[in-house]
Amino acid sequence: MGKKIGLCVFGVMLSLLLVFPVLGAETIKLGALYNLTGGMSSIDAPALNGAKLQAKLINEKGGLLGKQVEVMGIDTKTDQKAAATGAKKALANNVVAGLGYGDTTFVMAAAPLFQQRGVPFVTSGATHPMLPQWVGDYMFMTPFGDDDQSFAIADYTVKQLGAKNVVVWTDNSMDFTKALSKFYKQRLEELGANVVLEDFFMMGDKDFSAQIARLNSANPKPDAVFISAIPNEAGLTVKQIREAGLTLPIVSGDGFDTELVTTVPGDKLANDVYFSTHTYREDNRPEVLAFVKAYEKEYGRPPENAFAALGYDAVGLIADAIQRAGTTEGKALRDALANTRGFKAVTGEISYTRPSGVPMKGVSIISVHDGKYKVEEVWFPKQ
Amino acid sequence: MNPNRNRLIFMTLILMGIGFVALVRSTVDEYVLSIINFVGINIVLAVSLNITNGFTGLFSLGHPGFMAIGGYVTAFLTFPVARKSMFLELPPWLANLELPFFPALLIGGVCAGLTGLLVGLPVLRLRGHYLAVATLGFLIIVQVLITNWESVTRGPLGLNGLPAFTNLWWVYPWVVLTVYVSWKLKFSSYGRSMISIREDDTAAQCLGVNLFQTRVVALVVGAFFAGVAGGLWAHLVTAITPTSFSLIMAFHIVVMVVVGGTGSITGAFIGAVIFSVLTEIFRPLEESLDAYGIGEVLMALILILILIFRPQGLFGSREPGFLSVRDRS
Numbered sequence: 001m002g003k004k005i006g007l008c009v010f011g012v013m014l015s016l017l018l019v020f021p022v023l024g025a026e027t028i029k030l031g032a033l034y035n036l037t038g039g040m041s042s043i044d045a046p047a048l049n050g051a052k053l054q055a056k057l058i059n060e061k062g063g064l065l066g067k068q069v070e071v072m073g074i075d076t077k078t079d080q081k082a083a084a085t086g087a088k089k090a091l092a093n094n095v096v097a098g099l100g101y102g103d104t105t106f107v108m109a110a111a112p113l114f115q116q117r118g119v120p121f122v123t124s125g126a127t128h129p130m131l132p133q134w135v136g137d138y139m140f141m142t143p144f145g146d147d148d149q150s151f152a153i154a155d156y157t158v159k160q161l162g163a164k165n166v167v168v169w170t171d172n173s174m175d176f177t178k179a180l181s182k183f184y185k186q187r188l189e190e191l192g193a194n195v196v197l198e199d200f201f202m203m204g205d206k207d208f209s210a211q212i213a214r215l216n217s218a219n220p221k222p223d224a225v226f227i228s229a230i231p232n233e234a235g236l237t238v239k240q241i242r243e244a245g246l247t248l249p250i251v252s253g254d255g256f257d258t259e260l261v262t263t264v265p266g267d268k269l270a271n272d273v274y275f276s277t278h279t280y281r282e283d284n285r286p287e288v289l290a291f292v293k294a295y296e297k298e299y300g301r302p303p304e305n306a307f308a309a310l311g312y313d314a315v316g317l318i319a320d321a322i323q324r325a326g327t328t329e330g331k332a333l334r335d336a337l338a339n340t341r342g343f344k345a346v347t348g349e350i351s352y353t354r355p356s357g358v359p360m361k362g363v364s365i366i367s368v369h370d371g372k373y374k375v376e377e378v379w380f381p382k383q
Numbered sequence: 384m385n386p387n388r389n390r391l392i393f394m395t396l397i398l399m400g401i402g403f404v405a406l407v408r409s410t411v412d413e414y415v416l417s418i419i420n421f422v423g424i425n426i427v428l429a430v431s432l433n434i435t436n437g438f439t440g441l442f443s444l445g446h447p448g449f450m451a452i453g454g455y456v457t458a459f460l461t462f463p464v465a466r467k468s469m470f471l472e473l474p475p476w477l478a479n480l481e482l483p484f485f486p487a488l489l490i491g492g493v494c495a496g497l498t499g500l501l502v503g504l505p506v507l508r509l510r511g512h513y514l515a516v517a518t519l520g521f522l523i524i525v526q527v528l529i530t531n532w533e534s535v536t537r538g539p540l541g542l543n544g545l546p547a548f549t550n551l552w553w554v555y556p557w558v559v560l561t562v563y564v565s566w567k568l569k570f571s572s573y574g575r576s577m578i579s580i581r582e583d584d585t586a587a588q589c590l591g592v593n594l595f596q597t598r599v600v601a602l603v604v605g606a607f608f609a610g611v612a613g614g615l616w617a618h619l620v621t622a623i624t625p626t627s628f629s630l631i632m633a634f635h636i637v638v639m640v641v642v643g644g645t646g647s648i649t650g651a652f653i654g655a656v657i658f659s660v661l662t663e664i665f666r667p668l669e670e671s672l673d674a675y676g677i678g679e680v681l682m683a684l685i686l687i688l689i690l691i692f693r694p695q696g697l698f699g700s701r702e703p704g705f706l707s708v709r710d711r712s
Contacts (some may be wrong), residue, residue, distance in 0.1 A: 036675040075666075075675040080627050084620040085417050087662070108543040109622040134544065173530070175540040284565035 010066045023031055024282075028328055030055070030318060031090025032099035032311075033110050033333065038078025043102040046304040047124050049075050050311030052097060053298050054319070064322050073316065076106065083107060083109040091117055092374050096328035099314040102307050104128040104175060106230065109178040111135045118330040120321075120337055124314035125307045127254075128179060130358025142314045142380075143278060145358040146176065149253045150183035152363040152379035153226070153276040157251050158191045158367075161274070162377070163223035167215050169237070170228045173203040177228040180253050186312075196222050203230065208237055212244045226250045231255060235264025241267035249274060249320055257366070267371030274376070278306045279348040279364040282373050292348045313345035392706060397559055400401070404551045420619050422659040423554035424612050427561045429639040429655035430648055431608030434565055437635065437700070438574060438645035439601040440581030442511065445502065445518035446609050446636050448525040448630035448666070449495040451611025454617040455529065457484075457491035460541050461618070466544060473535060473625060484548040490494065495610025499603040506699045507598045541624025542617075551620035561608050565648050568604070577601055578646070617667070642689055644696030651705055654696070667679040 028044055034044035055071045074090060076082040087110035090098055098114045101107045102125030114121040115136040118251055121138045129145030157163045166188060171177035185195055193213050197218045199211045215225060225248060227237050234256045241250060244266055249272045256275035280288060291312055295303045303309060324326055325336035343350045348362045361377040407419060434625055435441045460482045466654040467478050506517045529536045568574045576597050579587040643654025665678030
């Protein structure tokens, strides 16, 4: 009997919690769709933190158009079905704009619904350069496209490192890593360098000795190796290549933008690694310093990765557009977003001047020597 | 009680369902509608998995594999020709083919069913956990195949921008059909053979039941409905990738069947409703407390409690009394 009463009390408490929604005055609502649980959470959770931080700072300064900004965080559980329902939920709550996701496949499940309803959607971290063309004119990207980051590091490999023969390793399980390699090879060819050997691995692989053996015996001798990987494999590949006694430069994209590149191999072995990434790490522009300081104050730890900064920038972009449009109406807001020029984001200046809808944005080339990160140069796209 | 009374009850239930669909379509917002759609699709999945896992006692984890096949086939067939050429390199006969939703769904289901037949022939010689592992292997093969067959499936990126055909007027008839077929099967002599195989296959064989054939039929019927559900799913989300139909999904469907009561159609139905709605009910709680993931924890807790206090599931293997002519198991 006691058990039943206990259960009843529990049930009543639960339903009470559910019935009380967050009530408040009229606010400007932004729907933030992120995978806060499941496989993508290490990328998406910091992004939502960044987004909420930006909203808080805006509200402290008096909000937008005299109203407070509310970021409605919706967890989509690394599940596309949840991404679609999450988008519908946000739209049913009359959000003025949507933002979210560090991965293209989830954007493609959610953003078309925003497009249909004429509500702008700004992705904070998905980098496929075709995204705005696939979804439509209400789709905006905060980060650069994969083509830009690949071109940047390819230019650096050939022009600064003087490489003529390059080996390319690709993680064959993800669209992002495949696209990165594709654009990298395309640029190498344009610059007259050769791809000596292509090798593949899968996400989650732990042993790269077979690939290293082939890298070692490649003919002609490679001047650099490009590794298209996400953070988990970034540290491991550097460690195992250096342990095998190979000293050739290792180059990559923003998958290498992680502490794992130095912590896994250790400071001695983390040498001669170069990667292209968002202009954020080791940067000392005032926007960056202010962001890091505010993030530490709010959450008691430094930003986990660049996605935190990108989430912060996504809300910043939308807020800037609302300010300029003077309204939150969908069409006017979209036009204001499309007219963004020289917005000073933490991850670099953003302008939407290209017909492709991918922002014109600088790409940092960062080097690692003896476990120290250093910004070598900032690369800008041509048009 | 007589069969006529029974028929009357079923007709009333179906009409009430139609009334419900008409009512919600004109009242609630899109978000709630999409949840109801997913509930319907989950019912199709759970009730069809119940045919293999429940009636025949074949523990299969391959359901999402069949969904993936049905989903992709349906998507190829309904994809507008103009967009096909933009995305995919298909053989010309397929590239110029654009079918209405209904035939596409049927073909998707039939393809899934045929795959079920193909897989079933070798795999159904296994039993118990061996069969579970083999069907798991099938699921992984399907995923790897879709991931790497890039010219047709676009690899890990998947297909997107599918026409949003699926709505409740599509989902509801399929729910009714799945439940109807499942019901007719359970209370036919063929269903009796299935249940006898589950209870004791040696005894069933002694009575002249063709074990192998009956098992294959159970798997193929389940696979057909899974394929249709996959097609409905794809055109509801309007995007489909190799990871859409994962092992986690397989477990979700199995949980629905187990909670409802393995072998009970009503149970699978209710289990699907409970588990699809619960995750959404906890959403406001998660958002207001900023404690994401708590819904999953509570769901798992509820599952554990059900398994401790009612291991046979909500309905056991039976149907509720007012629905059955006599007290049938």
